[in-house]
Amino acid sequence: MSVSIQQDDFDCIDEYKLLLADAPKIGAIVTFCGLVREFDQGQGLALELEHYPQMTEKVLLGIIAEAKARWPILNVRIVHRIGRLSLSEQIVFVGVNSEHRQAAFKACHFIMDLLKTKAPFWKKAISQQGDYWLAAKACDQRAKAAWE
């Protein structure tokens, strides 16, 4: 189980290989990667990501522990970037391995839904229309509530 909060980009293949290192016990690896998509009708330039050091790691490790209690997963890796990220840059990586695919699929989905609503990160949009803080979305809260 490991969590990294970093400014630098990450390599999904390297992260995947770390999860592959648990072979031959594992039968499945599920990964998710979130990117900065275009916004403000093409006028968006970048996102600036801020977080609450210490609490972020604590919350993410707590989410992993919750996922482990729900499904028989073996290992989890979370990488989340902070700082200024341009369009199409990678923001977040979640990878889960397990013996069988269902546990890895569900745990990966669960971890992302909880990360979006519980981990103390905030995004500021840098746009030709002006800079502004993004508001939390009701659909993310509903996605989290669906796991309760």
Add this chain to the structure above:
Amino acid sequence: MIKILFFASLRDQLACESASLCYSQSLKNIQDVIALLSERGEIWHKQLNSASVKVAVNQEMADLHTAIKDNDEIAFFPPVTGG
């Protein structure tokens, strides 16, 4: 001493990223901390009493009734938007 942190839009609106409060017996919970900080002015009162503001004590999510003690770290922030 109690350390207070503010993040993201809340920090911008208050133009303040951290503050310290002297601990006293009258500061029993988060509600008391908000009442004391609200005395700093209208913007403080408005922002900290907003229904959407979140609070953590020692990096754990908390609420208005969470008890506080000396040397705690309290953070106020808007709803999170990571991922």
